[in-house]
Amino acid sequence: MTEILVHGAVTSAIYAMLAVGFTLVCGVARILNLAHGAFYMLGAYFTYVFAVLLGLPLLLAAVAAIAATAAVGWAVERWLIRPQRDSNMAVMMVTMAFLLVMEQAVLVVFGSEVINVPAFVDRKFSLGNADIGGQQLLTLAMAVVSLLALWLLIQRTRMGAAILALSQDPLAAQYMGIPVNRAYGMVVALSAGFAALAGVMAGPFLSTSPQMALPALTKAFAIVIVGGLGSLSGGVLAAVLLGYAETIVAFLVSSSWTEVVSLGAVLLTLLLRPAGLRGKRAAF
Amino acid sequence: QAQPPIKIGINAPIQVQVGRDIRDGAQLAVDEINAKGGVLGRQLSMVVADETEDPEKGISAIKKLTADEKVDVLIGGYTSGVTLAQLPHITRAKTIALTVGAASPAITAKVKQNYDTNKYIFRTGVLNSLHLANGLLGYMTGFLHGELGLKKFAIVGESAKWVQDLLPYLKKSAQDKGLEIVMAETFDTGTTNFSPLLSKVKNSGAEYMVVILSHASSDILAKQWYDARVPVPYGGIDVKSQDTDFFERVGGKSLSEVAINFIVRAPLSERTLPFFEAFEGRYKREPVYTGAGAYDSVYAYADAVTRAGKLDTDAVIKALETIDMPVTTGRMQLDESHDLKAGAGLVNLLFVQWQEGGKRVIVWPKEARTGDYVKPQWMN
Amino acid sequence: MSLLEIQGLAASYGKAVALESVSLQVQPGELVGVLGPNGAGKTTLLKAISRTLPSQGTLAFQGQSLHGREAHEVVGLGICHCPEGRRLFPELTVRKNLELGAYLRPSRAEVEADMEKVFALFPILRERLEQVVSTLSGGQQQFVAIGRALMGRPRLLLLDEPSVGIAHRLKIEIFDAIRAIAASGVAVLMAEQDAQNTLRVAERVYVLENGRVARQGSSAELAGDDHIRRIYLGV
Amino acid sequence: MSSILEVQGLTKRFGGLTAVKDMRFDVGRGEIVGILGPNGAGKTTLFNLLTSFIRPDEGRALFNGVDLGRHTPAQVVNLGLARTFQLCRPFVGMSVLENVMVACYSPRGRASGEGPRERSLRMLEDVGLAHKADTPAELLSYGDQRRLEIARALATDPLLLLLDEPFAGLGSSEIEPLSALIRRLHGERGLSILIIEHKLREFMQLVQRVVAIDFGELIAVGDAQDIVRHPKVVEAYIGKSEVDLVTA
Amino acid sequence: MKITLRQGALLAAVLALLVAVPWLGSGYMTGVFTVCLIYAIWAMSWDFFSGLTGRENFGYPLFIGIGAYASAYLDANYGVSPWIGILAAIGTAALLGVAIGFPTLRLKGPYFALATLAAAAIAQRMLLILWDITGGEEGIQGLTPLVYDSVHYYYFVLATAVVSGVVLVGLSRSRWGVLLRAIRGDEASCQAAGINITFYKIAALVISAVFAGLGGALYASYQMQVSPQIVSVLMLVAVVTMVYVGGLGSVYGAAGGAILLSLLGEMLRSAGEYRLLVYALLLIGVIFFLRGGLVAPLWRRLGPTPREVAP
Ligand SMILES: Nc1ncnc2c1ncn2[C@@H]1O[C@H](COP(=O)(O)OP(=O)(O)OP(=O)(O)O)[C@@H](O)[C@H]1O
Ligand SMILES: Nc1ncnc2c1ncn2[C@@H]1O[C@H](COP(=O)(O)OP(=O)(O)OP(=O)(O)O)[C@@H](O)[C@H]1O
Ligand SMILES: [Mg+2]
């Protein structure tokens, strides 16, 4: 029981960090940014480069990795997405191509196998009869803190108000004096930063390899659909739901069914509540 | 006077290391043979076609090599699914194929079922998974039970057909031998979170976790096993754990894992160490098993052609069937379904444990043992 | 110096020319109407001023050229645009919509005070403060649109057909309200179809036809003009 | 049976708000009936109920004796009841002609026996848009989009046409021909029309009978000239000083 | 709208080249073109539904897969002739079209894309889980080819592709084209125009699915095997990229894109580990510098000059 509780929480935490950025971009920029999976990958690989290859202290390396990925996110918005923004399909194609380029570039540079991203903590903790690695627990804590910060940013700041406006009608936002392009850049950078954070935290104990990008994207997708495109609270709720559903199925049935469970949840949500658990009516 | 070279077609997934090693291992053998004057006075030449890990591309690679390049022999193949998909296209092209990477018994089973159609197919690079299972069984009964006195086992494997085929056999045979299988479960190859599985293994009361993995992420399993200090040691068929850099890749967390191997840097035959040196000297990295398999396969083909005295397909097939030569992994002999024979003195299964500092120690079979088995440090 | 100075302004959509050589001025605190049939270029003119559409020619606000500025910068200079078709934030509440109108001026106290002013004009909005605007009736949405533009405390307010879809009685009130807004010192440039009311409240009126200024003058002059009376007043 | 439409106690609530409450009135065959009411009175909601875009909580509407609530929006159209939207909704990326052709492919449109292209052109001719047949519809000016809406509705060959603020955004020079068009359709085809409009003067010249509503409730029904003098209507809608101007 | 002389000339030239492939290239090239024409069928039918309705069908591989697996299963287990297999493929794909269409087609925009994507992903998982029926990740091998001679097979596929193209072009120029584009524009307005949108959407999906299943059966029988890769995201990406590169919303574009990209893939084979990298970079290049794709704009340029729009 405690095992389900603990492991489910860690899984949910990673999912939430992975998905919030994605849902933010979906909701605000109204695009499907398929490059999101690449940001998750870059977070982990940048940490590896900074910490292992360049020998920076781990904390510094992690911060640098997140910043670097956010910068990549900004650049992707500026140079790849913005020129294509009038066509959803073009944005999807160009971001998918970017994902592929990143994946292949990483593959060529670092090889196809898993690399070892250093962990912040290397200790076992026992909660009840659940044994868990320290890095996993830290990931959980990090997720709580960062999501809270994001929530405050959206609810309490001007940037948050701009994001809300943008999500509704970018042209109208312009009439309010909101610098639309800059705001889009910020949103994608923020979203990339969150994906990178997930990569930095989970990289040490989940797979850090070129193949990590696509499954991460799929998972983010699943969560965002269940939660409702563009809804942050929905995204977090869905992350928890899927995280626990998968953990429970893995415990009670078999790990080979976890993927089917989360995909089934997606399908069911779409059929019963097309806009997701917390989705706005006609969000798109 | 100069006869055209003998053309070897290499089909391998170039994107992954195992695939590149097929290419590079074969190239090494080709160059060595050419330096010594070639085969039947003819040079060997090599064409590579990237078969990727997708059956469609795999089939078109075969077609390119057979229809376009008209190669004399195909050497390569890594993923069983791709190799199986390629088979009918190989046999239709009536081209000899020496497969080096795919372990599915179904590949060579076809030779026996319908010899005339499928006689072109050989497996010269890896042992098939049935051999692996038998080896694993021997390890469980002979070593884990016989020497360490363990009785309760958990078997976990990736959810793939070859594992599903093996699992019942392994389970039943182990039970017949008096072992207790307290848990047997498969998981999705895409699984990245092994915590629930590991918890279940721990709770099952198993004393040892037997794994059967090839495509799943062995790296993560090792890390998460270590991170949670799971009080159950593990080992088994773990293809990725055969990689020389596996220990380093997981930050040393595979410490005490035991994995089946058939090539390690040890004097398995007079060819093993020279091959390692030549390969490392040329490519600045250690070869993985497919590199050795491809290297051996080129030599096997050269040997068969020499003995046949001509390139004629049927003659070469006959010569291959009677092959008996030292190879990097031991000694190559083939059985009636054109499959590599396993056993002491031939290509043998080695149970290799990762130990302190990434040292690889053969712990089983007894006669090949190079060191003592160690338990995970948290179990001492 | 005029608040807004436009000389020879031209704009087009691809190959289709929508405005050619329009000249127009707005003085501080002045209420100026723009009349014209459908497709005359009224909306285009307002969009050019708020820089949501590229244009050529002289376009100066308080002596500074607006060319080369982006739409959001223009808002910062004090030009608020209440666009055609309302363009509200449909899934946000009335309150959020109004607050966003004051995006560049986020003092809470001021926002509250300005909101009160909007309620004075459109009392129904106070009741519907937490309603999502997409569920308001057409006219109610129009109130929010005008209110939102006012929340920006503009120096120049651009209104594109503010009376569309407003019930008869309220329409008169809205025009009076616009006059009051101008009287409080905000210059208003208003594109309208309702010639009667426009001529009633505006000080000066430009008549656009086919992308050009066809006539201009004080309301009184134009109200007496035969052409105007026939075409726009239908009398 | 002389009424083409009988509204019998339609009620629609949104949460706590009753947008339409126990609405009852008839539209006679070949009649032009206007709906008058302040903003938010429930006029558009009433149209949405009649065309089955939303379902009533109570009551029903009979069209030629058929209960409209049992039909999908498309089926309602195919019974002969067509509508326009308050905001124009042209099909983006299609030409004006193609926009109208869509409606020609509806069962009633096809039953007319006319080729879709010819029929569309004729409808565009009718509303005065034929010269823009090849223009992408989203590039039309506001007024032209209104005409397009009407052409599209006409192409379904309706018996009863619901017009939601057809004159909104039009100048008097455009309203006049549109008014004439509506009158002509009414005259030539015997089309029944139910119309919502805030442009009072033009509205009054067009309609024969008026249904006045406020806060979702019927406050008066009757002859146009009488209704504008009805105290409740004056109070809710017109404003005392304006009566003369309107009736002039 | 008829095709112009110039368009006709281009079409004839391409067709002539395709007919001549077995003479011009090696047996291997014929094989490459066989597969590429199957992709063309897929690309055209994906575009028919998604290009016109604006609903990206990301579950498309599911329809390919069900056709391929249905015919392969019948062949491998009951020795059913692949010709009957084709019919079975078409039938199952059509049924699946209805089954998927009903619940998902009321979804709009990305929701539809995602729902169908999820359905395909589930199907791929199920292929692995139900390994004793489907052969797991290795799939089903040793299928009977429809036609033994590969040149004959090629001509059969060519003929099928041409017929598919003619049917799809015909449909998209008929009222289906107008109505599907209208549904893409605004469903409420369509309903207000008296159009039964549910019927048209589902029928269009079924039509598209039928061609997917047909192609799937052709593909399985040509490759003599079928594996779960056929329902993978990569298959989806391959088909969608072809459509995109050819030019969205034009059957000719889709067909042209399929041919171009198949050839490109073949040319890049020698790039080894850089293959996908180069491919993705080229794709970005096309998106940026050839908006609207490579083939469709060319096709339009050869078309009739648009009538002058009256001022
Ligand atoms: N996005 C566009 N693309 C191409 N042409 C356009 C576009 N928007 C408007 N036009 C054209 O530009 C001209 C001027 O349009 P504009 O919208 O400025 O007119 P308007 O005076 O505001 O008309 P209305 O009273 O109908 O709103 C019209 O002929 C119109 O068709
Ligand atoms: N979906 C909804 N949810 C909540 N309230 C709604 C919804 N739709 C309409 N309303 C409310 O119902 C009332 C009637 O709206 P309706 O659109 O019918 O008004 P109307 O008479 O057409 O007004 P106008 O002339 O301004 O267009 C309004 O107060 C509106 O806010
Ligand atoms: Mg306008």
Ligand SMILES: [Mg+2]
């Ligand atoms: Mg209304």
